[in-house]
Amino acid sequence: MGDERILSIYKASRSIKKRENSLYNALCSIFDDSVFVAEIAQLWPELPLVANLRCGLWYSKRFHHNCYFKSTDGHTNNLSFNTSRLNLHLALLAGQKGGCIIVDSTRKGKRFPDSMSKTIPIWACVMNRAISNHKNRMRGSVSVVEGTTNNHKENTEQDLLSWDCSLHLPLWVPPAERMAIENHLEEWTKQLETSGADITPLLSILKKPLRPLWISQKSVIWLNEVPDHESWDFTPLILVSASSSNGYLQQRTASEFSWNYIPGAGDDEESWARGLSPTLFWNNAIELISSGPDQCNQKVADIVEKDRVYRAQRGHNAPQISIKSLKSFGNIDNSHSEEILLDLKSTDTRSGENLSRDDSKVCWLGSSNIAVCSTQLAVNAFDVDSILNCDQEAFSACLKDQEACMHLPIVNSKFDRFSLLRNLPSAVSFANSQLEKGKKLLVCCNTGEDISICVCLAILTSLFTVEGCFDDGKSFRETCITKLEMRQRLIYICKFAVNARPSRGNLKQVFSFLNRESNSCVS
Structure with missing residues (x-):
């Protein structure tokens, strides 16, 4: 009798919990938080609104662009600067527009997700330091041009001295964690500088150093004292945490229906x-x-x-x-x-x-004759001669030669840790057969952001020289690939496919494949 009573209480509590976390509650919470996001966006209408994938994408009807900063890179004892998520397009966008507004949220009862508290501040600081180092090297290597005035040289030196390279963290990050981050800044800056990422365009576009600012629903803003973003001596990254941090399951009313508020419902x-x-x-x-x-x-x-x-x-x-x-x-x-x-x-x-303007692009990877996109765009094949479909679902491509289409149903590493590794030999072999005929190859997967990116990484590393020239894999057979070299190739791909989000599990499989192939060639 007692066990049955306990079971009935458990079922009742589970039923209440399921109702509180219902789909309707989630959508109402997102809609309610979007009003706050819209209000902040109106304070600086000239600044582009950017969604931090994926949670942030739910909180506005219209975003100018996306970015990808993971909270795990800012977790305590797991702090890192990830070169596979450089977000160089965000720095360029901020430089062109004078700043940007980044939207994200969290379910954990905090005012800000770790992506905003630490990951983005770390990224901004490392970017600033790399830019400053690059400018210093340029100043040291370039001789004084005849006719250059002393006044011009003094202005250049003053710009370098005023370039803020310090770490800007919110007040709630404890001193010990701040110190841990500062101890790694030089190491992370060297990682960026040796990664092969081209930050040269930032030197002319980014006039002021990047600096984060934080706004949540608890922030107090006097509307008659909102500063013009151009008046700041830095390029603002306005980090907007969309959800309320103290309203979990708070009952609210919209129209004739009541609902329970869920912070970070888009996660x-x-x-x-x-x-x-x-x-x-x-x-x-x-x-x-x-x-x-x-x-x-x-x-x-x-x-x-x-x-x-x-x-x-x-x-x-x-x-x-x-x-x-x-x-x-x-x-x-x-x-x-x-x-x-x-x-x-x-x-x-x-x-x-359903694709945003940025997701809808077919990305050509330099002059490699290789493009990457989502499966939806690949169905209506445009200016390509062959297609490598890495989605689970097959489709009939509009190609003259149907044999120029290969389907490899690859699943994410979360479901199969070796699915990509098993299929990479076939993928590279097919790509080689098409590229050596001078054909244009399109690689696609469900999103065009993970599996297809990793397949392109394996193809470019296996079949192309460091300079990006197709050589049928001759240079690859003569050497072993290091993680740094693979990271440099990935950064090259991300330069064109700015929404690339390869998972760690899939990248590990690519590295295993490349080392296995190169070792077999050497032996």
């Missing part, structure tokens, strides 16, 4: 969004919010299915979305989104219509 979208993307949400936001908690799930299902059918009718990649119970995943925290999880191995929620 971990696979666990709650049911296939809904940020663009689909904002295209149907009023309808979804006004549908109420009882009808919201069905409305989302109808919207997602309608979008899938729309894409399928136009020949786009549009697999059926399946939903699994979290119980089948073992010991997973299933407190979110009514115990459902999207089957990521067969799910594609980023249609051509």
